Each structure stands twice: as C-alpha cells, then as structure tokens.
Amino acid sequence: MQFTVSQSDFLETFSRVSPAVPSKSTLPILSNVLLKLEGDLLQLIATDLELSVLTEIKVSGIKDGSIAVPAKKVGDIIRELEGMELDFFLDENMHMQIKAGEGEYHVPGISAQDFPSLPEFTGASNFSIEAKRLKSSITRTIFAVSKDELRPALTGVFFEIMPQELKFVTTDGHRLVRIIDQKFEYDGEPQELIVPVKALDMIQRNLPEEGDIVFSIGSNQIMLKLDNITIYSRLIEGKYPHYESVIPKDNDSHLIVSTELFTKMIRRAQIFANPISHQIVLNISSNSIEISAEDIELGGRGSEKISASFNGDDRVVGYNATYVLELMKQIDTDELRIEFGAEKKAGIVRPIEQKENEDFMMLIMPVRLN
Amino acid sequence: MINPIVSQKMRAEAGRRKKTGKLKESSLILHVDMDAFFAAIEEKDNPSIKGKPVIIGGPKGSRGVVTTCNYPARKYGVHSGMSLSLAGRLCPDGIYLKTFSGKYTWVSLRLMALMRRYSPQVEPYSIDEAFLDATGCAQLWGGAEEYGRAVKNAIKNTLNLTASVGIGPSRIVAKMASDLNKPDGLAVIEAHDVRNVLGPLPVEKIPGVGESTRKTLAGMGIRTVAQLADYPVKLMKAKIGVNGEALIKMAQGKGGDKITGLEERPDDKSMGHEHTFMTNVERCDILHGKLLHLCDKATRRMRRENYLGKVVTLKLRTSNFKTYSHQRALVHQTDDAQEIYKVASVLLSDLWKEGEMPVRLIGISVSRLFRPGEGNGVQEDLFYAETVCKRLKMYKALDSLRDTYGEDILGFAGGVRSRRHGISV
Numbered sequence: 001m002q003f004t005v006s007q008s009d010f011l012e013t014f015s016r017v018s019p020a021v022p023s024k025s026t027l028p029i030l031s032n033v034l035l036k037l038e039g040d041l042l043q044l045i046a047t048d049l050e051l052s053v054l055t056e057i058k059v060s061g062i063k064d065g066s067i068a069v070p071a072k073k074v075g076d077i078i079r080e081l082e083g084m085e086l087d088f089f090l091d092e093n094m095h096m097q098i099k100a101g102e103g104e105y106h107v108p109g110i111s112a113q114d115f116p117s118l119p120e121f122t123g124a125s126n127f128s129i130e131a132k133r134l135k136s137s138i139t140r141t142i143f144a145v146s147k148d149e150l151r152p153a154l155t156g157v158f159f160e161i162m163p164q165e166l167k168f169v170t171t172d173g174h175r176l177v178r179i180i181d182q183k184f185e186y187d188g189e190p191q192e193l194i195v196p197v198k199a200l201d202m203i204q205r206n207l208p209e210e211g212d213i214v215f216s217i218g219s220n221q222i223m224l225k226l227d228n229i230t231i232y233s234r235l236i237e238g239k240y241p242h243y244e245s246v247i248p249k250d251n252d253s254h255l256i257v258s259t260e261l262f263t264k265m266i267r268r269a270q271i272f273a274n275p276i277s278h279q280i281v282l283n284i285s286s287n288s289i290e291i292s293a294e295d296i297e298l299g300g301r302g303s304e305k306i307s308a309s310f311n312g313d314d315r316v317v318g319y320n321a322t323y324v325l326e327l328m329k330q331i332d333t334d335e336l337r338i339e340f341g342a343e344k345k346a347g348i349v350r351p352i353e354q355k356e357n358e359d360f361m362m363l364i365m366p367v368r369l370n
Numbered sequence: 371m372i373n374p375i376v377s378q379k380m381r382a383e384a385g386r387r388k389k390t391g392k393l394k395e396s397s398l399i400l401h402v403d404m405d406a407f408f409a410a411i412e413e414k415d416n417p418s419i420k421g422k423p424v425i426i427g428g429p430k431g432s433r434g435v436v437t438t439c440n441y442p443a444r445k446y447g448v449h450s451g452m453s454l455s456l457a458g459r460l461c462p463d464g465i466y467l468k469t470f471s472g473k474y475t476w477v478s479l480r481l482m483a484l485m486r487r488y489s490p491q492v493e494p495y496s497i498d499e500a501f502l503d504a505t506g507c508a509q510l511w512g513g514a515e516e517y518g519r520a521v522k523n524a525i526k527n528t529l530n531l532t533a534s535v536g537i538g539p540s541r542i543v544a545k546m547a548s549d550l551n552k553p554d555g556l557a558v559i560e561a562h563d564v565r566n567v568l569g570p571l572p573v574e575k576i577p578g579v580g581e582s583t584r585k586t587l588a589g590m591g592i593r594t595v596a597q598l599a600d601y602p603v604k605l606m607k608a609k610i611g612v613n614g615e616a617l618i619k620m621a622q623g624k625g626g627d628k629i630t631g632l633e634e635r636p637d638d639k640s641m642g643h644e645h646t647f648m649t650n651v652e653r654c655d656i657l658h659g660k661l662l663h664l665c666d667k668a669t670r671r672m673r674r675e676n677y678l679g680k681v682v683t684l685k686l687r688t689s690n691f692k693t694y695s696h697q698r699a700l701v702h703q704t705d706d707a708q709e710i711y712k713v714a715s716v717l718l719s720d721l722w723k724e725g726e727m728p729v730r731l732i733g734i735s736v737s738r739l740f741r742p743g744e745g746n747g748v749q750e751d752l753f754y755a756e757t758v759c760k761r762l763k764m765y766k767a768l769d770s771l772r773d774t775y776g777e778d779i780l781g782f783a784g785g786v787r788s789r790r791h792g793i794s795v
Contacts, residue, residue: 148701150712173701173751246752274746276703276738294745318747344750365755367747 001037001065001090005057007081007100013044013057014075016229019202021071022048032068034115035088035096037061045118046071051199052118052232066112069096077105119232121223125188126216127161129181131207137168137179138204140330140360145197146172153238156194161186169243175323176243176346176363177330183357191217194240199233206231247363251341251348253312255284259336262289263328265304269293270321272302279367280321284340285314293321312340317347318367327362344368398504398514399626401536401544402485402521405553407498408474409440410531412467423448423464430466431458433648437469441553472777474498477529479773484528488521501541508537514558522556538564542625545577564623569596576620583617586610595621641677642735643667650689650728657732661718662711662784664734669707670777672736673769678703678748679736682710684717687731696721702751703740706761707782710736 014033022030025048036043040061045054067090077098078086087099090109098105138157146154151173160167166184170177199222206226207213216223224231269280273293283290287310292303317340328336333351340347346363354360404410408426413419423443427436436457439448446461457464478497485492491503504517511517518535525533534555536547543564547557550567559567568575573595574584590609592598598621606614619625643664651657661684672679683697696717704710714734722729742748751758771779 146701150701150716171752173753174749176752241753276740277742277746277749279745279747296743296745320749344755346752363752365750365752367749368742369747 001035001067002062002088003037003042003059004062004085004087005042005059007078007084007086009057010059010086011078013055013228014078016055016206017044017046017053018071018075019205020046020048020051020053020198029068029110029114029116031071032110032115033071033074034066034068034112036066036112037064039064045115047116047118048198049116050196050234051202052116053202053229054118054232055229065090067094067096067109068112068115069107069109073107074098077107119221119234121216121218121221121232124218125191126214127166127184127186127188128212128214129166129184131209131211131213133181133183134213135204135207137181138200141168141170141177141179142197142200142204143326143330144170144172144175144177144362148172152236153194153240156196156236157200158240158243159191159193159195161188161191161193163187163190169240171241171243171363174320174365175327176246178243178247178359178361180359181357182359192240193217193222194236194238195222196233196236199231202231202233246346247361248339248341248345248348251339251345253310253315253340255289255308255310255312255338255340256335256352257289257306257308257338259328259331259334261306262308262336263325265291265306266321266324266328268304269302270325272300273321277367278321278323279318279369280324281316281318281369283314283316284308284310284312286310315340315343316369317343318369319347319364320367323364327364330360330362397539398508399538399541399544400489400502400504400508400518400521401495401538401541401548402500402502402525403534403536403545403548403552404481404498404525405532405534406438406440407477407531408438408469409443411474411477412470413440414530415473419465423461425454425457425461425464425466426469427454427457428466428468428648429454430462430464431455439464470778476772476776477531481525481529484524485521488517488524501544504537514560515556518556518558522554538623540623540625542577542620543568543623546571546575549575559623565596565599568621568623569594569599571595573598573621576617578620579617583610599623638675638677638739640683640735640737640739641668641671641675641679642683642733644685644731644733646731647729650730652724652728654722654724657718657722657729658715659784660732661714661734662707662782664732665711665714666707666782668734668736669705669710669765670769670772672705672739673765676741677739678705678742679710680738680740681736682713682717683735683737684714684721685731685733685735686718686721686729688727689730690727691730692727693731694721697737699738702749703738706758706765708761710734 017033025031030048034045040058042057042059043054081100084100089097091097094109096107096109141157145157148154154171158169163186166181168179203224206229208227213224221232221234266280269291270278272295273279274295280291280293287307288305289308290303290305294301327349331351333353335352337350337352338347344366346365349362349364351360409424412424421442423446425436425439425443425448428434432454434454436448436450436452436454438450443461443464448457448461474497482492482494482500485500485502489502489504489507493501495501508514508517511520514537518537522533522535525531532554534548534552536544536557538544538547538559539561543559546568547559550557572593573579573587576595592601598618601618603615603618606618645660645664680703681697681699683695685695687693698713698717700713768780
C-alpha cells in the first residue's frame, strides 16, 4: 500500500472519522482507523461497534492495500505536519511509514482482516428532513438526554415518525424536551426510534448547510449518507417511557418574562446556591418575580427581583439553577413563557412565539423545598 | 424518667460550661460498659439458659470467633475473640448461639437514648459502651457515686440488664474504673486517687495495650501502670516511637476530657457495611442477597441521620485475600435501599461471576452524602414521582416498625434469605 496526499486534505478527512473511535474499549482493534486504498480512492473507516463511519478521499495512489492504524498516534503526528505533502508506505512488517519533508515516522499497523466489517445494511424504509431543521432540533434536545446507563432508553433521542409530523423527545427524568416538526412528510408506517447521542453528535458535525437529509431505517439500525461521510448507527433497544402522560394538561398559570433578564438573574443567584443542589427559589407574584438562593452550610445569600407578568395566584417554587439555565439557552425569543399547574408538578417552558410549523416545549421538575 | 426540671438544669449547666470553656478543672466523665452484653440479652430473652455458660458467635466448633460469652462461660477459659473451635473444646457443654446483631443494635439504641436523659453530652463508644459528660450532672444527684448508681439503676429498670460504671476525671480513668468491679460494678476514682487505684494494675489493663505492647513493655521492665506513668517520655519515644508519649499519658490518667455528642460530630463522608462470610461463597444469588441486606442496613442508617447519597462503592475480597472495589455515581441522590442495590448489583455483576475465585467478604458504602434542608431540596422526578412517594411511605413504616420492635422485625425477602449463609456482620 502506497499513496501520496496533502496534509490538509488527509487531516480533514481523518478528523471526520476519528470521533467514532472509542476512548476506552475492551477490544484494542477499535482504537484504530482502517485505511483501504483502491486506485486513487482511499477509504477511512472507524467504529465502536455501535457507531460506524466511512469516508473517502482522493489521493495519488501508487499501490493498493489496506491496514488498520492507531487513530491517536496517526492523528497526532499528522496534525504536527502542517502544510506538507505526505507519503504513506506500508512496509512488509505492517508498519505504516509516513514521510514528510525530512521526517520519517513509523506507525505499527494491524492487519485489515482483524478490523470489524461494516454492518450489513438492509434499509427497510426511509424519511427525509431538511438539514437545517434537523440540526436545530438535535441541538435543542440533546442536552436533556440522560447519562444513566441503568435507564438506557433515556440515553438517546426519541424519534416519533408520523405521516405529517416528526417528534424529537429527550428526558433525563428531571427535564423533558419535545419538538414537533410539522413541516414533515412521510408516507410509511409510523415508527419510533431511539438514536444514541454519539450518532447524533456525528450527524450534527457533518450536516451540510442546505438541502435534505435521508435517514434509512433498517432492522435496529439507521444509515445516513451525507456529502462526504456515511454513518451507520445501532438504535437503542427498549421502550421509551410514555412521556405524554407526564406532560401536564392543566398548567393554567402563565408567567411571561424577558429571556435575557431572567437568565442573567439566575446566573447571579446560582453563585449563592448550594453547590450540590444548585437550588434557587422563585417567588412569583402578579407583576414580579423574585429569585433567591442561599447556601446554609457555607453561608452567603443572594436575591433579585424583576418585573414579569403572571396570571395565577402567588406561588413559591424551587428549581435546580443549572437545569433552568440549560433550558434558557434553547430559547431564542426575547420573552419566554413558563406555565405552572399543581405544586410538585412539572412547569412547562416555551418560547413566547413558536417557529413556523413547529411546536417546541420543555418541562422542568421542581426541587422539593423543605 | 428523669425530672424534666433536672434535665433543664443539666442543659443550662452544660451551656454555661460551653460558654466559659471551663471544662479542664472539674471535668468528670462517666463510662458505662454493659456486662456480657450479647449474652445478657440472650439470657434475658430466654431465662432457661440463665446461669449456664452462654457463648455467642456461632455453632460450636464452627469457623469464626466468640463475640461475647457470659461470666459462667468465662470460668471455662472462654473469652471474646477466641476461635469457636477452641471454645468448643474448653466448654463442650456450653450453649452456643448465633450473633443476632439486629436485636443487639436495637437494645443499644435504647441504651443510648436512655443515657441521653442523664447527660446532655453522650458519646456512644461501641455497641455496648458510652461516655457521658458527668461534669455538673453528678452534683445534681448528690455526688458522683449517687449519679453512677442512678445510671445503673435506670439501665436495670428499663432494659433489665446490668452495666458496670466507672467515673473519673478523664475518659481513660473512667474506662479503667468501669473495668474494676465487673460485672455490675461501680467505681469512682477521684483525681487525687488515680495513681493509688490504677497504679498497681498490670499495664494490659490500659485500653489498647495488647499482648505485643505488653511484651515490649515487659522487656523494658515495665509491668504496672505506675511504672509506665513514671517512665521518661523521651526514652519511651526513642524506644517505641510516637505512640510512647500517648501511652505514658494514658498511664497517668490523662486521656481526654471531652465528650463529643452526636450533634457535634463532623458530617459523615460515607456510610456503609461489610460482611465476612462464614464459608467462602461461590454462588451469585447468595452474594446478591447479602448485598441487598447490606444496602438495607446502610440506607437505614442514612435515613436515621437524614442523609442522601450520590456514589455507591462495592467492595469484594476473594478467598486469596485480594480486595477489589468499584464505584458508580447515582443519577439521583437517594436513601432508598432498592435504588442503591440496583446500582450495587450492576457493580457486582461487572466485578464477579460464578466460577471465579470464591468470595470471602462483601461490602457496600454510599458516599457524597448530602443532607436535604433549607436551601438544599430534593429534585423531583418526572417518571418516578409516584414511586418515590410510595417508597417514602414504605420506608417510613419500615423504620418505625424497626424502631419499636428491633431491626429484624421486617426486611427485604432477598436480604433475609441471605442471612442463613453467614453471621459475622
């Protein structure tokens, strides 16, 4: 195997697949990237067995061949050879020699046969979605995904695919985000998928600015062919909780407040909150809202009041400030609305105005005040 | 029950001393030590064995050690810490009983609660021992001896058990005094009498002086407490290191005059329990059962102290004495035994599988403890709010039953079953 390629082209392509390489794995081969040369086309493949990615690059091919090379070492050295022309040569000892100017670097490789093959994909159905809308929906939902491996279904984004709408849902049990994309057409049977976060990260990274993206759904996996990369991911098995049942239906008390002022106020109050619970207390009355925080153990207290409009009875509610701030980041309207219902039930947070053809809402559970 | 006015007086006295910081001059400490505690409880529960040699620890000749034996058994040479096989040879006709720790803990809790009626500062020292700050309290009873007798009588009348009580100017003197007239003893050593009373005793009467220290001291010609008290500190430090000075101070009766009450204790960093099996375990179901039992015990303590925990650590020791420990963070802080067990059992399955080296010890601990309170509430959950609410009620009922009838009144089925496979908790 022998080829020549410019450092910038190779690095750009290599960096596209390397995020799929697992940081820790019981299978050492997975810390490698597979290089496969046929003519002038070099394929790069990385996998953690859940997520597999394949990308291609034009090189000046001299001799075909394939080899798996350690992702970290190759990535690290290539990054240091800025602006140079790279000559790759696989010697008889399965060492990949990389020559750049006066430098010569030998990286031990592993036989391509030991590298897991790409999953066989038999697409059963597919749907398409505008890249821009997909990107925005992933960004606004992914933060609320659970990290609890004991509740695996919650560690992914739930896609509910229906003829006229596509729903994205995430929750970690404390917050829940749901986006209904109504600018959606699909003529197959309704489907439900739980897509792992790592796959969505990879998709988001590689989405084009414009155009539509096609998701192919196979048995327990999905595949996306983007401009310069093909992504395969297993889906998370298990049943997503019946989330609709926890969305309150009778949250009739509405608070309307400036997104920016509210966010800044919480950021200031958070400094005085207990570092474990991050508890802040909202004292809401018809025309104002007071936010306070106090760390009883270490001392210190902060409170602040701003005007707001509220149509319910005065109420006091506690939240984890970190959770509220994460919700605020997803709101891009000047004002936001929080809808309250029964005590101890979730509050519903929405932008004051919805985007066209979209319904976006977030739930947040309160902290039990003592 | 103590007169509430007297109790108020005691608190006022304690408060006054706290403010003035004057404890040194007149401090008086009471040490209460239950007589053959486990065996006495068993005798009380089953009067037919009273007066016969009773040995607690396990079946005669089995693996394990004697945890307690009563005085008739001691006449045969049996003592705590002795292997059960040796005890079986020395006292073949003794009555051998398993350690029933839940029952003893229950009595112990009642004992500590009772002691708190007699002093505002009570420091539990072990399951059957406590130090009481007697400064100021004693004079309310007409003197140290009367006070000591009142404590003893209260224990006798309330728990139907006997205790030995020692009173002295420091913890060490009080502790050595309680040992003087065991069982059912009472000894008061006044500050000016410490040397006269304790001086002639052999050095091994000092708590913490075991066989090896005794031998070292004997090698230096020191056999009595007085000889140790008079030994030059510098020389002792040179011979046995930094502990030398502490040892001499103890012999002089200078050893702590401060009692740390529960409310003054620093916050706990972690809470846990471990268990050594009677015979090494090769079965997964037994380990899981024991693990559930340990999670139950740890969370019971957490609930009692109003803690929630965030990190679960599992400890495992295999028959070749290798110790493994794995931990995992919980998503929610909890004091729920079932939630902790869920994580612990995943750790156990990751760490050990049937067919691997048999397990000798299993332990669980919960750390990153947090006390909910003002400014520090508990995060509600979207999906488990109802479950959490039901569980809270269940644990409340469970705890209140255990407070009234003892730890063993009710438990998780898996945890109860596992108890057949071991005793030394």
